[in-house]
Amino acid sequence: MTKKIVSYYPGCSSQASAVHLDTSLRAVMPKLGVEFKEVQDWNCCGASVGHIAGGHVPMAALSGRNLANAKTDGTSDFVTPCAACYLNSHYTNEKIRDNAKVRDEVNEALGVAGKSYDGSLNVRHICEVIVNDVGMDAVKAQVKNPLTGLKVAGYIGCQTVRPFARTERGGMWDTYDDPTFLNDFISATGATAVPYTKKTSCCGGSVSVMSPEKTLHLIKDIVGEAQEQGADVIATPCPLCQTNVEMYQTALNQKYGTNFNIPVVFYSQLFAVAFGMDPKKDAALHQHLISADPVLARAK
Amino acid sequence: MTHASPTPTKKYDLNFARWVYENVDGGDRMALCMQCGTCSGSCPVGQQMDYGPRKLFMMIRAGLKEEVLKSNTLWNCVSCYNCVVRCPRKVPVTYILHDLATVAVREGYAEAKESDNSRFAKAFWWSAAKYGRTDERLVTALYYFSFGMGEGYKRGMANMPIAMGMVKTKRMHLGMPHKCKNTGELKKILAKAAEIEARSHAGGAGNANPAGGTAGHDK
Ligand code: SF4
Ligand code: SF4
Numbered sequence: 001m002t003k004k005i006v007s008y009y010p011g012c013s014s015q016a017s018a019v020h021l022d023t024s025l026r027a028v029m030p031k032l033g034v035e036f037k038e039v040q041d042w043n044c045c046g047a048s049v050g051h052i053a054g055g056h057v058p059m060a061a062l063s064g065r066n067l068a069n070a071k072t073d074g075t076s077d078f079v080t081p082c083a084a085c086y087l088n089s090h091y092t093n094e095k096i097r098d099n100a101k102v103r104d105e106v107n108e109a110l111g112v113a114g115k116s117y118d119g120s121l122n123v124r125h126i127c128e129v130i131v132n133d134v135g136m137d138a139v140k141a142q143v144k145n146p147l148t149g150l151k152v153a154g155y156i157g158c159q160t161v162r163p164f165a166r167t168e169r170g171g172m173w174d175t176y177d178d179p180t181f182l183n184d185f186i187s188a189t190g191a192t193a194v195p196y197t198k199k200t201s202c203c204g205g206s207v208s209v210m211s212p213e214k215t216l217h218l219i220k221d222i223v224g225e226a227q228e229q230g231a232d233v234i235a236t237p238c239p240l241c242q243t244n245v246e247m248y249q250t251a252l253n254q255k256y257g258t259n260f261n262i263p264v265v266f267y268s269q270l271f272a273v274a275f276g277m278d279p280k281k282d283a284a285l286h287q288h289l290i291s292a293d294p295v296l297a298r299a300k
Numbered sequence: 301m302t303h304a305s306p307t308p309t310k311k312y313d314l315n316f317a318r319w320v321y322e323n324v325d326g327g328d329r330m331a332l333c334m335q336c337g338t339c340s341g342s343c344p345v346g347q348q349m350d351y352g353p354r355k356l357f358m359m360i361r362a363g364l365k366e367e368v369l370k371s372n373t374l375w376n377c378v379s380c381y382n383c384v385v386r387c388p389r390k391v392p393v394t395y396i397l398h399d400l401a402t403v404a405v406r407e408g409y410a411e412a413k414e415s416d417n418s419r420f421a422k423a424f425w426w427s428a429a430k431y432g433r434t435d436e437r438l439v440t441a442l443y444y445f446s447f448g449m450g451e452g453y454k455r456g457m458a459n460m461p462i463a464m465g466m467v468k469t470k471r472m473h474l475g476m477p478h479k480c481k482n483t484g485e486l487k488k489i490l491a492k493a494a495e496i497e498a499r500s501h502a503g504g505a506g507n508a509n510p511a512g513g514t515a516g517h518d519k
Binding site: 012013015016017018019020041042043044046047048049050051052053054055056057058060061062064065105106108109110111112113115158159162163165176177201202204205206207208209210211214215218247250286287288289 | 325344377380381382384385386398399401402416419420422424427428432433435436440461462465466469470471472473478480481485486489490491493494496497500
């Protein structure tokens with residue numbers, strides 16, 4: 001197996017609402033030949049609201065500092081598992097590289113701390129690394145405990161592939177409207193990916209956090225189709241999708257009279273269980289608001 | 301270059317549109333919008349917007365600055381980037397809406413400043429700049445209480461079951477906020493960045509219309 005060291009930017013959710021994504025990735029990625037070197041003293045990327053209160057240059061400076069810190073690690077890839085972190089870091093990286101004005105502004109700000117950055121790292125989503133550098137054969141080779149019979153709705157969400165399914169080195173790692181990578185991940189574990197047209201629908205993102213009354217109908221459709229398709233669990237790569245789709249099921253039931261109670265897990269937790277790893281220590285399956293019983297039942 | 305956006309004085313005054321083309325992130329490509337409606341048709345929350353992105357862009361061309369900067373379109377966008385990847389003219393719709401939102405807040409429109417997003421963004425930025433990390437507890441608490449004590453308490457209580465669940469599953473901690481180590485360095489960088497940002501918005505003539513202002517279809 002080819003070994004690879006990447007700079008790892010976990011993002012703020014790794015410390016709180018999506019700690020189970022971070023835990024399970026740190027457990028499974030070394031098995032897939034990817035070693036993490038955590039970006040030194042990383043900070044928040046500004047998510048999808050930072051521009052409103054902070055403005056453009058401060059927003060770019062946030063990602064600029066992370067990228068500058070990673071650059072000193074000597075790796076060539078800046079890898080993150082969070083959709084919003086990916087979007088912001090990727091966007092800023094391209095701007096710093098291709099737009100002289102932005103490059104100068106960010107470097108003027110970084111300069112007060114003796115830092116600089118030129119846009120030379122590749123910002124990559126960890127799922128793209130799994131698709132392009134690891135490959136499904138290497139994933140399958142680790143499966144000791146196939147999740148046979150588990151029905152999974154693969155819910156990608158929006159920002160993981162939009163707009164940056166286009167990679168920095170050219171080419172697309174998947175498509176915008178009908179990406180297949182998550183179903184490939186699910187199948188590799190031995191589970192069954194149910195047909196699921198809502199795979200790239202938006203969960204409302206931060207608007208769902210601040211004003212759920214505006215967006216609950218979006219989540220209703222996402223959970224509703226998974227239920228209709230008989231999914232045991234929903235699996236997602238996105239930290240905010242996991243939280244929104246899981247935590248609002250009670251509110252949906254109250255508002256719409258539905259009877260939703262579908263666990264929402266990360267693909268990396270499915271990997272950990274399929275790799276025969278510890279359901280708690282490695283898969284962090286105890287950290288769900290809706291207990292992930294169908295997955296736990298298959299853990300070794 | 302960048303200063304407060306000009307307020308049109310008559311119908312189909314192109315000055316606001318020109319300002320947007322030049323000063324809003326992605327605005328240069330907005331000039332290529334051909335009004336096909338793919339963006340609005342792809343929008344999951346188009347039904348809840350005062351105007352979909354297509355119409356909003358036409359309103360910018362028509363000089364309807366007030367209506368544009370007061371519209372809830374800027375706040376109801378969920379940043380799903382559906383419009384961006386589907387636009388046949390490669391107009392970066394989401395970025396334009398984000399930036400118009402920033403303009404609306406900067407120029408002091410009450411509808412903008414009092415929007416949920418602006419309140420949330422303020423709380424969020426406070427945490428990101430102070431600690432270098434988002435503390436989800438403090439951000440939501442600050443956001444809830446930005447509506448006042450009574451409403452803050454009400455919203456807090458309504459979300460209590462979720463918060464308790466998060467604490468129980470160790471996805472929300474009790475105790476000091478998470479922070480990055482060198483918050484002093486981050487503050488210095490952000491202060492400098494804010495200074496550069498302010499520099500680019502300085503030197504404008506407020507909301508005054510640039511001299512002449514005769515460019516328009518109704519000449
Ligand atoms: S999809 Fe693009 S070209 Fe079509 S109306 Fe929207 S912004 Fe204009
Ligand atoms: S990014 Fe905003 S405007 Fe564009 S489709 Fe999504 S919600 Fe609609």
